[in-house]
Amino acid sequence: MRTVKEQALACRAAAQQVAELDGAARNALLLAMAAQLEQDEAQILAANAQDMAAAAARGTAAALLDRLRLDAARVAAMVAGVRHVAGLPDPVGQVTREDVRADGLRIQRVRVPLGVIAMIYEARPNVTADAAALCLKAGNGVILRGGSEAQQSNRAIAASLGRALQACCIGAAAVSALEDLRRESIIELLQLSDIVDLAIPRGGEGLIRFAAEHARVPLIKHYKGVCHLFVDASADTALALRLLIDGKTTRPAVCNALETLLVHADIAAQFLPLAAAALQARGVEVRACERSRDFFAGSRPATEADYAAEFLDLVLAVRVVDDLDAAIAHIRSYGSDHTEVIATGEPVQAQRFIQALRSAxxxxxxxxxxxxxxxxxxxxxxxxxxxxxxxYGPMGAESLTIERYVVSGTGQVRHPQ
Known part of the structure; x- marks a missing residue:
């Protein structure tokens, strides 16, 4: 087994090969990876069966088993995802700004690959293919450290992608599944500041805080999503109700689900009975403030902890506030800089909400x-x-590049002799 540093150095060398490809060649590489995944479906499913059997033997909950499970349809979706990334616009080489000075010096800001990305995640095995595709699309190499519960699946997917890379005369290490799965290996990876250019931990708050505590490399953090809906006094109640139900009940366990409802006092008597009926019909448990509890039969009193909570479940905190400023103050106190929503009929109120909050x-x-x-x-x-x-906010392939300056001249010097 290679050391973490040996794997990282190999990834850096292969990443340079990827960075030197033009956009058409990188897209062809991604299409080859997709085809290889299709070809290796049987091996991937066999590896996943090992992970599933081990997880079942440990008594893993049914919901987590479903996240882990692969079948032919999910492999096909993984393949389609890689092909979709291949069809996205190429972020590498984009000129984002260009100026020509009076002396003829041309100054450009150009997107270039970051280099080596470390991806540390607790998620479905398909993240292995998704992350690899996005990193390579942007001209990078990637070191993948998935959850130990999916180690056989992740290794099989990474090996398949590596075969496609080699067939395209690119080092297989451009997509590296970390071989050492000890927790200490994550710490070592996060401290390779001379090799790893960016780390992205993706999972629960505990994982991300662990990564932040130990990282010496730049780190993308997203601890949790405490997302708010503020229903302004001018809001259309039917519109606001649609936003509430979609935001809270369609997939409550995702980070962009609503966790707190804030309602302007002037519209509370009109809106909250509608909200209470709709939430009750969908099995949502409400933690309500004193001004709103009478509208929610059987609700629990909301606590400070509830307002700061990412429930990731059919649970919602509710608070009546005096005005927009009170809603903004609440979000500043309890928010997580993820996503905030305002339902309003007043453009001035909307603009104030936008300017006053710094969420992504x-x-x-x-x-x-x-x-x-x-x-x-x-x-x-x-x-x-x-x-x-x-x-800042959702990250795609463009966010896996940075901008540098390219300056072209005809012999200009700053200090003529």
Missing amino acids: VIMVNASSRFSDGGELGLGAEIGISTTRLHA
């Missing part, structure tokens, strides 16, 4: 569930950043 995504009269890379036009998403680095 602000929705005006639209569901929080649109806070997703695919929905926001990125094509695919490698993660969500609530860290103010080069990327």
